[in-house]
Amino acid sequence: MTTLPVGYESYWMLSAARSPYPALLPGESIEADVAVVGGGVAGLSVAWELARAGCSVAVLEADRIAAGVTGHTSGKLSALHGLDYSRIAASRGPESAQLYAASQQGAVEHLAAIAAELGIECELERVPAYTYVESEYHVDEVRAEADAARAAGLPASFTTDVGLPFPVRGAVRVEDQAQFHPRKYLLALAEDLVARGGLIRERTRVLDLDDSGGAVLLTAECGAEVRAADVVVATHYPVFDGGFLSSRLTPRRELVLSALLPAEEDPQGTYTTPERGTRTVQTAPYPFTPGKRLLVVTGERFLPGIRGIGTVSARYERLAAWTYERFPSARLAHRWATQDIETTEGLPYIGRFHPASSHSYLATGFGGWGMSGGVLAGQLLAAHVLGGELPDWAGLYDPGPRAGDAPAMLRRKSAVARSYVGDRLRPSYVDSVAEIAPGTGAIVRIGGRRCAVHRTAEGELRALSPRCTHLGCLVRFNDAESAWECPCHGSRFGTGGEVLQGPATRPLERRDLGEEPEGE
Known part of the structure; x- marks a missing residue:
């Protein structure tokens, strides 16, 4: 057996500490031209592009900026993505492959140019x-x-x-x-964003989005509200999906x-x-x-x-x-x-959140190539919001339904259905709490209903509802990272039920092992 590092800490996070930005206060209300939900590479890139163009921008991040997927990436910045060019040329034609190359290499050069312009080390x-x-x-x-x-x-x-x-x-x-060092780049970009009048609020989880009126209204976990003319959802997996994209991601x-x-x-x-x-x-x-x-x-x-x-x-x-x-x-x-x-098609979705939306946009589905994808998402979404001429490659990333999506969507729906239904047909993952070893977790039926139970290294038991608060699939335990994970859409929760990663926005409900709850 190989000796592994004891902790789970990203080098990018350890080597680029900084002072935190404040959270939105309970009941606070702010207004901006554009609200950006998510403070990773895509969110900060589009926020910076818009602030440079003169827009007032508010970035709302559930945790800390550049600390989620972006803070745990590999740090490669490339237009060569495995064997993608053969695949794109075969499925969509040589012209699409050319547009993909132009946009991805353009993102590499754009980041290098920004780093040089701002003197980012x-x-x-x-x-x-x-x-x-x-x-x-x-x-x-x-x-x-x-x-x-x-x-x-x-x-x-x-x-x-x-x-x-x-x-x-x-x-x-x-x-x-x-x-490059992605976190050092993005923290410097955030500083310049604030210097241009941008607003960053961390530890501010947005729970609801209403874009039915002339303005977009965002409601945070603390009860604060943000009104904006436009909103960009850059939360990795869209937290306001409502099922529209779940079968395609x-x-x-x-x-x-x-x-x-x-x-x-x-x-x-x-x-x-x-x-x-x-x-x-x-x-x-x-x-x-x-x-x-x-x-x-x-x-x-x-x-x-x-x-x-x-x-x-x-x-x-x-x-x-x-x-x-x-x-x-x-x-x-x-x-x-x-x-x-x-x-489903192997290309990111960058554009209008759904066909009927006129003031909400999203960026998701970078498939492991989020550094170049996030940078080009910033360029493309800024052009959308500002109403300028879109680049030639904009249509390549349009989130609308695409020809050939149907078979992959059916496979994805089938996989989710198997997880959703199959887990409920199983009587339990273990027969009793006594089988759960220190430092591990499992699903067990207690008092007639399933519980997600974790036993700490000290022997303390923590019980939660096993239903993911996104769409209700049953979570499973990740032994290495001590986290509960949803196999349907990727939400992740801590052993105390707290949300570690969306699309879920609400924690898992805590349960008392001493109760005799009704059947679920």
Whole structure:
């Protein structure tokens, strides 16, 4: 068994602390031209673009800005996204692949330009990006991707010469990509946003949105209200979905490890492979130890709450073993996890929240490529709100129904239905509370109804309703991160019931193990 880091802390979070922004006060009422719900890369990017254009902007973040998915990402910034160009050209045509390349590479250059303009020290390094394979079986796919990416307008080539310390059979190489410290970049962007008159309110969870009138009304958990002419929902999974997008979005969780690596062994690029359930590799400066770089490895994608192949802890072990096998000099330093949203068609949704909306917009479904996707979402949504000319590639990301969505939507609905109905047919996950070991959790029937029960390391029991407060699916326990996760739409809750990640906005109801509740 590989020795893993004890805690679960993102390096980006640990290495970029800052003073918090205030929360909205109970009963407070504010007005702005635009309200942005969500303080990650997409939310802060669109807020900054709008503030630079002269709009008054209010950013409302349920936790801390740049601390959710963005604070737990890998930090790669690239227009090369696995084998996407072959897929897009085949499903939507070469022109769509060209638009995708133009928008994604444009986002890379736009972020670099903003960092230079504002003097942001975010450890931005321009490096090549690679999609590689170790198996001869997949070489033809990589060759086809190199051709498709080059035809789409990227400086792409096929190569077998890469900087990795292990042999590969083939790789796509795209020049002029980047890796950076996402949190340092976004915290500096937020400071400039405030300097331009923008408002940021943290620990402000928005529960309701009403865009039926001329203005948009947002109601926060504390009872405060925000009125705006327009609203952008950039909460990763849209928290005001109401079922409109749920059949077209799938959450995916992914594990991340970082390790200290001798600087002379830096592979000098960002690397992705579709093999072994996906692995990505890149590095970052590590100023705390001379002669070292920080190696960042991600992989082991899985649906939150899914039982699948072993526990989440076992998945960390597999990722660590892979890292040590290929980088023998590496020494693990941190581990954390991130969550992405994939759409049925594999393209983000950026535009009007739903066909009838005229003042609400959303950005979601970046599928693991949220750094470039979030930046281009800022550009596109700012153009929508300002009423300016939209870029040529705007239609590629329109959230409206798309041709070919139906089969994938049916598969997604079927998977959700299996989780929703199947879990209720099962009598219990364990037979009694006594079976729950310290540090673990399980679903157990108590007094005639199911409870989600967690036993702390000290032996204390915490019981909650197992029904996700989003749409009612039953949650499951993540043993590695001590969290309850919904397998239907990806909501995550702490062992005390608090919301860790949406689309849920309300906590799990607490239950008293001493009660004899009615049947559920």
